[in-house]
Amino acid sequence: MTPDAVQATAQLSPLAAVFFALLGGAISLSTPYLFVSLGECLTERSGRVNLGLEGTMILGAVAAYAVAYHLATAYPGATWLAPWLGVLVAGFVGVGMGWLHAWLCAKDGVNHIAVGIALMIFGVGLAIFLGKPYIQPKAPHLPALALGNWSTYEAVRSAFKINGLFLLGLGLAPAIAWGLGNTRWGMILRMAGESSDAARALGYSVNRVRMLATCAGGFLAGVGGSFLSLYNPGVWAEGLSRGQGLMAVALVIFARWNPRTCLLASLMFGAAEALGPALQAAGLSRGYQLYAAVPAAMTLVIMIATCSTKRTLAGAPAELSVS
C-alpha cells in the first residue's frame, strides 16, 4: 500500500466506509457461513439436525492448517497446492464427524440434539488439543483475486478481495439446489426428509440416506472451517470459530431450507458480522458488541413472524423435529 492509498482511506466518508466494510464482510466473512449452512441444509433436508457442526468446523480448521503447514514445509515448491489439500483434508475430517453423528443418531432412542452438543464439545476439545503445536507456525494462505485494484481506496480494495472458496460456494449453492430438485439422489434425500415411510416403502434405508446426507454436510462444514484457519483470520487459535457452526442451524431456518436462499442469508450474516467493527471504525464508540446478536435476532424475528401453532414452517422438511 502506498502512502497515497492511506491518504485516500482517510478521505472516504464514514458512510461509504461502513458500506464497503459491510460489502467486504458479505464477501469475505460469509464463506464459512455459506459452506456450513449448505452442509446443514443438506442434512436437514434429509430429516435430521446436526448441532455438532461447530465442532466439525473447528476440527476442519485445525486439520487444514496442519496439512497446509506440513506440506508447504516439506515441499516448498508446492506451496500453492498445500492450502487446497488442506481444504480437502478438512472436508474428509468433516465426513468423519458426520459419520459419527449419523452412526450415533441411527440408534434407537438416541437424541440427535444431545449427540450434536456432545460432538460440538468433543470436536472443539480435540481441535484445541491437536492444535497446540500450530499456534506459532505460519501456514500458506488460500489465494484471493484482488478485483478492487482499480480503486485508490484501501477499503474498496479489501472489500473486493475475493477468495477462491467464496467463488466455489457461489457456484455450489445453485448446484445443490438444482441437484436436490432435479436428480434422483436429490429426490431420495428429500423423500427421507419428507416421509420416511414413503422412502422405506420404496426400499431405501432412511438411516443410510441420512448418514450420507450428514457426511456430505460434514464435508462442507469442514471446508467452511478450513476457510477460517487458511484465509480469514488465517491463523490457528483457540476460539477461532465464533459460533458460526451453531448459527448455521438458525441460518438454514432463516433461509427456509433452500440452498439458494442460504447463499443470500450467508451474505447477510457475513455483513452483519462486519457491522459492529465497521461502526466502531466509523466512530461509534459504544454498543458495537450488541451487533453480534443481529443475525440471531433477525432469525428469531422471522420465526416469530412466520411460525404458527397450527402448522409447521413453510419449506420445513416434514420429518424434521425442530421446525
Add this chain to the structure above:
Amino acid sequence: MATQGGTAMIAAPPPSVHLAPAEDGASAVASLRAALAPALRAFGLQSAVFLATLVIFGVFLLIIAGKNPLAVYADMWKGSFGTRFSQGATLAKAAPLMLTALCTALPARLGMVVIGNEGALLLGGLTGVVVAQLFGPDMPYVTIPAMLLGGGLAGGIWIALAGALRQFRGVNETISSLLLYYIGLALFNFCVEDLLRDPTSLNKPSTVPIGEANMIGAIQGLPAWFPEMHWGLVIGVVLCLVAAVVMDRSTFGFAARVVGGNVKAARLQGLPITAIVLITCLLAGAAAGMAGVVEMAVAEGKANASLAAGLGFSGILVAFVARQNPLAIIPVAIVFGGITASGGLVQRRHELPDATVDVFTGILFILVLASEVFANRGRQS
C-alpha cells in the same frame, strides 16, 4: 428378556416408582429405594461406559500424545477426588453443572428440548452483579439471597420466553433458546465491556466486583476429613432434590408428565398447559440463572469472559447423561466436575494441552449417548 452377559445389569426390572408398598413398616425405605432405583440403574450402566472411555482415551493418549495413560489417570484421580483440596475443587465445579443441568431436565418432562442454558447462566451472573451493586457490601445475608433471586429471575424470564414463543407462536423451543443464547451473549459482552465495566480492568474486561462480603464462601465448621464445600453446592443439591420431589411427587409434576406424554389427553383433562409450560421454563431458567450467580460469586466475584466457559452447554449433556432425572444429576455433575477440576494438574504434570480433559469429556459423552441403545433395550423387554 434379553439378559445375556454384559447386558444383565441393564435389564433390571423396571422400578415401581408410583406404587409405594405400604404393607410393612419398612415402606419408607422401600419407597426411597424405588425412587432411587432409576438413578442407580443409570449410574450402573454409565460405570461400564466410563471404563470403556478410559480404554479409548488411554489409547488416544498413548498413540497421539505419547504419554503413559496410567500416569495421566493417576493424576486425574489426584486432581479430582484424591486429595481434600481437589475434592473441594471438584465440588465447586459440580455445583453450577447441577443447576444448568436442571435447565434442560425440567422442560424435558414436558417433552421439550431446551439448549439455551448458557444464555440464562450469563444473564443470571450479570444480574447478580447488578443486585450486589444495588444492595452494597453491608448486609450480605440479604444481598446474597437477593442476588440468587435476581439472577434466577433473569434466567427464568429468558427461558420462559422460549416457552412462551412455543405456546403462543409455535416457535420450536430448541432453536429459540439457542437464538436467545446468542442474544444473551451479546448483551453480556456489552455489559461486561461497556455498561458495567470496571474501568480498572484493562487486560480482561470485567464488571465492577460484587465485593468480598458478597462472595459465596466456604461452609465453616466442617470436620477436617470432609471435603471443602461452598454454599453454592448446597444450593445445587437442594434444588436437585426439590426438583425431584416436585416433578415425581407433586400434582404439578404429574400434570407436567401428562403434558409431556400426551398433549391431547392433557387438554381433555382441562390442564392449564400454557401455564405448566411457562412455570416449568421459568423454574428451569431460574436454575441456570442461579448457576451463573453461584459461579460468579464463588470464583471471580465479578462477571467477565471466564463466566462464558460453556458450563451451560456441559449442563445439557449432564442432563442427558442423567436421563433428565434430577436425582441422577447430582452424581453425574460431581463426576464431570471432577474431570474438569483435574484439568489443571494433568496439564502441569504431563505437559499436555489444557483441552486434554475436554477430549476425555467428549469421548465419555459420546459413549454415554451410544449406550442409550442398551438402556432402551432393557426398558422395552
